Amino acid sequence: MREITLEEAEIISGAVGPAGAVAGGVAGAAGYVGGLLGGGTFKTGGFLASVGTGALAGAISGPAGIAAALRNAGVGFGSGVIIGNADRVGA
Structure with a gap:
């Protein structure tokens, strides 16, 4: 395996951020929607x-x-x- 040059590092730097x-945004939304399906209520700020x-x-x-x-x-x-349903039944 070879080391990359500074020029190559500049080309790829920041490429994974977007x-x-x-x-990460998809994962956050999935968790929030899961909570809604478990019995939560939608709040724009929370989402x-x-x-x-x-x-x-x-x-x-x-x-x-x-x-x-x-x-x-x-x-x-x-x-x-799971958490939304547990909260709804009072667990």
């Missing part, structure tokens, strides 16, 4: 906070963060459904 932000927090985390965590965000979107959705 993709990570999208993946935007979930998406924004996920997007920020995805943007700064790099390539590994993109894969983790996409994998965790399903986990967040399922967790939201």
Whole structure:
């Protein structure tokens, strides 16, 4: 494996930020929607906070963060459904 040059590093720097932000935003939205399906009520501020927090985390965590965000979107959705239902029945 070879080392990259400074010129190559400048070309690729920041390339994962937008993709990570999208993946993180999707994961945040999935968790929020899961909570709604579990019995929560929609609030614009809460939804935007979930998406924004996920997007920020995805943007700064790099390539590994993109894969983790996409994998965790399903986990967040399922967790939201479970927690929302547990809250609704008073558990």
